[in-house]
Amino acid sequence: MQMYSEVDQPHQPSDHPDWQESWVLIFRDKATGLVGFLRTGAYVNQGTTQTHWGMALPDGTRFRRHVLDRKLEPVDRTETTASSGTMTFSMPRMEYCRFEGIDPDAEADLRIFDWFPSQEWWAVGGEHHGLSLAGGADHGHPESAGRVEGRVRIGDRTIEVKDGVGYRDHGYGPRAHTVFRSARWHAGTVGPRLSYSLVSMHAGDGSFSKFGWLMRDGKREAIRDLHTVNCTLADGLSSLGGWTTVELESGEMIRIDAEAVDGIVTSTHLNNGGPGSSPAGIEVISIPRWNGLDGVADFNMIDNAHRGEQAVSHLFLANHADGLSKREFDPSWVR
Numbered sequence: 001m002q003m004y005s006e007v008d009q010p011h012q013p014s015d016h017p018d019w020q021e022s023w024v025l026i027f028r029d030k031a032t033g034l035v036g037f038l039r040t041g042a043y044v045n046q047g048t049t050q051t052h053w054g055m056a057l058p059d060g061t062r063f064r065r066h067v068l069d070r071k072l073e074p075v076d077r078t079e080t081t082a083s084s085g086t087m088t089f090s091m092p093r094m095e096y097c098r099f100e101g102i103d104p105d106a107e108a109d110l111r112i113f114d115w116f117p118s119q120e121w122w123a124v125g126g127e128h129h130g131l132s133l134a135g136g137a138d139h140g141h142p143e144s145a146g147r148v149e150g151r152v153r154i155g156d157r158t159i160e161v162k163d164g165v166g167y168r169d170h171g172y173g174p175r176a177h178t179v180f181r182s183a184r185w186h187a188g189t190v191g192p193r194l195s196y197s198l199v200s201m202h203a204g205d206g207s208f209s210k211f212g213w214l215m216r217d218g219k220r221e222a223i224r225d226l227h228t229v230n231c232t233l234a235d236g237l238s239s240l241g242g243w244t245t246v247e248l249e250s251g252e253m254i255r256i257d258a259e260a261v262d263g264i265v266t267s268t269h270l271n272n273g274g275p276g277s278s279p280a281g282i283e284v285i286s287i288p289r290w291n292g293l294d295g296v297a298d299f300n301m302i303d304n305a306h307r308g309e310q311a312v313s314h315l316f317l318a319n320h321a322d323g324l325s326k327r328e329f330d331p332s333w334v335r
Contacts, residue, residue: 004094007142010082013044016174023089025099027148027166028296033058035261035285038099040087047072049084054264060327063106063154064319105324110150112166115192118142124210124223139173143197145189155324165295179204179307184228186244188288188297198226198244222249238317239284258286258299263318272320274311279304282318
């Protein structure tokens, strides 16, 4: 089976001013409990790159660093590589995907070996139900999951990841500043038996849409409907996890539970959201569970019902600090 193709490589941008391309890796090392979110991307026609990076350990040690307005250099994009200065994506010999990050407080060099070729989102419900949302060379969102290995440093601790689990996505196309009312993106894997990407989105104009995909035992299953339930703390942003129930076209129901490990605040143009940037979302790096199996997921959420543009504040589990920090909130007594 051909695992990787040109769809996984950097694309030629259109002339849209907000055309961007990015690669994300979400990973978990079961041996140590280390979890992480690595993203490198660029608004190519604006001439800027972006790094979004967060990691956490069970003892509360966490790291987060965003670099959002670095100048895009000619060497940052090649046929098989993309760099934002502090984060680099590559595809050595088209055999695996590699994410390399470097910061004074942390390092990462991780390789993900996919279990299946990249999958594109299909519309769920509405007049376009079951149709792909990809637009060829102009826009798409190929995603996959696989085994992760490599090395991570967080603070003064170095961890060799020998048999981790990971999920990756690759988005390209116009991505303008959009003020969502709410959004849910539950994407992850519990291993080769089940991987998925499930999205619900309430747009600023009041429209609502769902889309995604689900792979079970190497076969893509058609989705009839889905709902995600998120358990959120009093700050309105920190999530303890929740679950997504998927109804397949066959009528079978699949429920995937997610237990939050740590939350990482992300936003498009400002570090923690605010005027001129997207509302701050939370990459809720979680442990998904299905049929006795567990893995890693991003239980991503945006809650912004009144469409405000203020920066985040007074957070419990979600992390909006720069660099190394120690989580003070203990969620165990709340669950």
